[in-house]
Amino acid sequence: MSYTVTLIPGDGIGPEVVAAAVRVLTATGLDFEWETQIAGASAIGEHGTALPPHVLESVRRNKVAFKGPTETPVGTGHRSVNVELRKTLDLYANLRPVQTMPGVKSRYTDVDLVIVRENTEDLYSGLEHVVVPGVVESIKIITEKASTRIAKYAFAYARSHGRKRITAVHKANIMKLSDGLFLDCCRAVAKDYPEVTYDEMIVDNTCMQLVLDPTRFDMLLLENLYGDIVSDLCAGFIGGLGLAPGANIGDEAALFEAVHGSAPDIAGKNLANPMALILSAAMMLDHLGEQQAADRVRNAVHAVLKEGQKLTRDLGGTAGTTEIAEAIATKV
Ligand code: ATP
Numbered sequence: 001m002s003y004t005v006t007l008i009p010g011d012g013i014g015p016e017v018v019a020a021a022v023r024v025l026t027a028t029g030l031d032f033e034w035e036t037q038i039a040g041a042s043a044i045g046e047h048g049t050a051l052p053p054h055v056l057e058s059v060r061r062n063k064v065a066f067k068g069p070t071e072t073p074v075g076t077g078h079r080s081v082n083v084e085l086r087k088t089l090d091l092y093a094n095l096r097p098v099q100t101m102p103g104v105k106s107r108y109t110d111v112d113l114v115i116v117r118e119n120t121e122d123l124y125s126g127l128e129h130v131v132v133p134g135v136v137e138s139i140k141i142i143t144e145k146a147s148t149r150i151a152k153y154a155f156a157y158a159r160s161h162g163r164k165r166i167t168a169v170h171k172a173n174i175m176k177l178s179d180g181l182f183l184d185c186c187r188a189v190a191k192d193y194p195e196v197t198y199d200e201m202i203v204d205n206t207c208m209q210l211v212l213d214p215t216r217f218d219m220l221l222l223e224n225l226y227g228d229i230v231s232d233l234c235a236g237f238i239g240g241l242g243l244a245p246g247a248n249i250g251d252e253a254a255l256f257e258a259v260h261g262s263a264p265d266i267a268g269k270n271l272a273n274p275m276a277l278i279l280s281a282a283m284m285l286d287h288l289g290e291q292q293a294a295d296r297v298r299n300a301v302h303a304v305l306k307e308g309q310k311l312t313r314d315l316g317g318t319a320g321t322t323e324i325a326e327a328i329a330t331k332v
Contacts, residue, residue: 012262014068020274040070117227242273
């Protein structure tokens with residue numbers, strides 16, 4: 001069986017970590033046909049846009065994409081390629097597992113969280129305008145449709161993966177209408193899953209409780225912005241962004257990418273940790289039904305971490321991106 005996958009190398013450290021992950025995926029022995037597409041800052045020169053239409057067409061056709069980070073300018077410049085991809089392709093569920101890795105020194109042990117973040121609306125709707133000079137309005141969109149859909153995704157995931165508890169994270173004490181609607185939808189869906197404990201927590205308190213003891217939580221269900229922030233917070237529990245994988249899932253397509261950004265500070269230096277993207281590749285293999293290969297990839301990452309001989313700088317080592325890829329590939 002051959003899989004045709006859209007491959008987006010991205011910006012910054014993107015091409016380096018993507019090459020590393022492709023090396024490991026090749027080592028599984030599965031047959032991949034990579035349809036390489038340029039998106040992000042690197043696409044602007046040639047195509048005049050960060051997300052050329054043929055990139056979207058490629059993902060629509062192949063239904064699976066594997067992506068390195070793309071740069072998003074702060075304050076000005078082009079809109080986020082990630083947000084555009086997620087919205088245009090309706091990749092509504094952002095799945096981000098956060099698990100303690102063997103051998104990695106971090107503040108906590110036994111962290112095993114699954115973050116489910118709504119990916120298409122909230123303050124990421126891109127609806128911002130200047131009302132009068134000095135006054136700006138940013139519109140937060142929360143709909144019953146998207147909130148119900150993400151809640152159903154989270155509860156179905158809990159059921160199929162034996163998860164016991166879902167905590168919906170909100171600020172409905174302040175945003176009574178928008179976050180209130182999100183909670184109403186979560187509560188309604190929760191009724192259909194009596195075996196999963198459902199509770200709710202205000203986002204600021206959630207951050208404090210997470211930092212005190214992340215092992216108290218099982219699954220977190222969040223709107224887009226809270227999900228973005230809390231994901232990075234949680235990545236810190238297990239050794240940082242170099243180890244945090246992710247998936248963006250829709251009904252028609254799925255896109256796999258790490259939580260981290262393009263890390264311009266270390267780009268082109270063979271310093272980036274490719275493990276987050278390699279673990280995202282394992283999630284892609286899960287999605288393709290290649291469970292055995294997915295487990296082999298994860299076990300190979302764990303083995304390299306446990307040995308502790310080959311680690312990138314973020315984990316206290318001196319190995320380069322390519323060395324890590326090779327070490328993992330030989331263990332797959
Ligand atoms: P962007 O705007 O694309 O999100 P950013 O620099 O704001 O980029 P990240 O790219 O996520 O945010 O980087 C945050 C910090 O984490 C940086 O110091 C970066 O070097 C580090 N970092 C991110 N990813 C990795 C990685 N894979 N390996 C090592 N360090 C990483």
